[in-house]
Amino acid sequence: MASEKLTAMAVSDAKYSGKPHKLTDGKGLYLYITKHGKYWRYDYRYGGKRKTFSIGVFPEVSLATARKRLQDARNKLSEGIDPSYHKQVAKLAGSGGDTFKDVAEEWLQKRAEWSDGHRRTVRQRLDNDLLPYIGNRPLQSIEPAEVLAVLRRVEARGAIESAHRIKTLASQVFRFGVATTRIASDPTRDLQGALAKHTEVQLPSITDPAAVGELLRAIDSYTGNPIVLHALQLAPHVFVRPGELRGALWSEINFEEALWTIPARRMKRKLEHKVPLSNQSLAILKSLHHFTGAGTLVFPGMREDTRPISDMTLNAALRRLGYASGEVCIHGFRHTASTLLNERRDFDPDLIEAQLSHVDGNGVRRAYNQAQYVELRRSMMQDYSDYLDSLKQLR
Incomplete structure (x- = not known):
């Protein structure tokens, strides 16, 4: 030395x-x-x-x-922190000044339209990946390189997609700072192309018809919690997003009309979504109603009935059935349905996209879809449920 x-x-x-x-x-x-x-x-x-x-x-x-x-x-x-601002941070601590944390908290409070699940996700990203490093920094003093250093920490652990999402989150806070005259511009605008490119990874799913039938038989053999069993059984028939499935409320289910209406606040695209329920879906829901019908949630958690079961719980059940994480996940039922329905070519692709709640870029066409496609999708959903039943009979 x-x-x-x-x-x-x-x-x-x-x-x-x-x-x-x-x-x-x-x-x-x-x-x-x-x-x-x-x-x-x-x-x-x-x-x-x-x-x-x-x-x-x-x-x-x-x-x-x-x-x-x-x-x-x-x-x-x-750690990616500019030490020259150490004294500024110390002076601002507890002073109520315009630090990144101050502005982020104010911005978060104004997002009343968010679902509880989305709010928890944003809160977690702020608490874990942004606030520990730039939370106490004066907003107007944060430079692009400082934000990049924070994002590089996320990138370094292999979470490329998360790094891009956290960059977007930071940008939303900075743009709120611009709108409220705290800063002149968003420093993340200069980070275009600075992160590793995120490659969209297809979530694991099973699309071979015989293998789908085997998976459905395995689900029916599940001997764990009945709430988990019913969620696994329903997922292939409705192929909504996992959060939309898990957060289902009994008030959203109309047994007489065989229709599940998911409100806009629970949808990824913030548009109300109607899910026609096949006879098989109705039978699963009626069976589950004996277990959870007295409450609000269709799929309440096992420890706390005011919160729904988690993705982790459902995916863990699939692992228990012998399926590895690289083979299938609860979200994969959407890809399974899309593939099988498109391969059969019995239905207009627009019907399939509408059922998957993929937003049409054409506003007029989208309105027409909402108004006209429900009954057409009802026929498709019943046909698909019947098809899944036929796959379960394959040996």
Whole structure:
């Protein structure tokens, strides 16, 4: 290990020689001597720029203390945090100033239209990946390179898609800051192309008809919690998104009309979605009603009946049935239905897309779809449920 260049005595004896000069100590630390005093400083690079961090004034800050503060600054830098803003952060802490956290919390409070599930997801991303690193930073002082350093941490753990989603989340907070005159512009706008490209990965699903029949037989043999069993049985017949399935309310189910109406607030695209229920779907729901019909949720959690079962619970049940995570997941039933229905070519692709609640870019056509497709989809859903039953008979 290289020896330190300065000693306490050398620092104490150093004198101004008629012009400012430096006494270096290594690792970027040096004593800057002027006619006004002796100043500890640390030179470093951040975001491609040379910067200087003021550590303190000698003798109030000794050589030993300066080295300790240097190490603290280097640690921050290794975490992607610009140490030059350390004092600003300390001053703002608890002051109610416009930090990233202050603005993020205000922005979050105004998102009354969000579902509880989406709000929990955003809250988790803020708490885990943004606030620990830039939460206490003055909003107007945050630079693109600082945001990129935070995103690189997410990227480094292999979560490429999450890194892009967190970048979008940060941008929403910054744009709220622009709208409320806290900052002039969104620093994430300069990060276009800075992250690794996210490649869309098809969620695991089974599309071979014989294998689908085998999966359906395996589900029927499930001996665990009856709520989980009924969710697994219903999922292939309605092929809605997992969150839409899990969060189903009994008030949304109309047994007389054989129709499940999912309100816009629970839909990914924020548009009401009508799901025609086949005879098989109705039978599953009526069977489940004996277990959970007295409550609000169709699929309440096993520990807390005010919250629905989780994706993890349903996917764990599939693992218990012998299916690996790379073979099938609860979301995969959507791809299964889309593939089987399109391959059979018995129904217009627009019907399939409407049932999958994929939004049509044409507003007039979308309105027509909503008005006209329900009865056509009802025929398709009954046909598909009958087809699934026939697959279960294949051996």
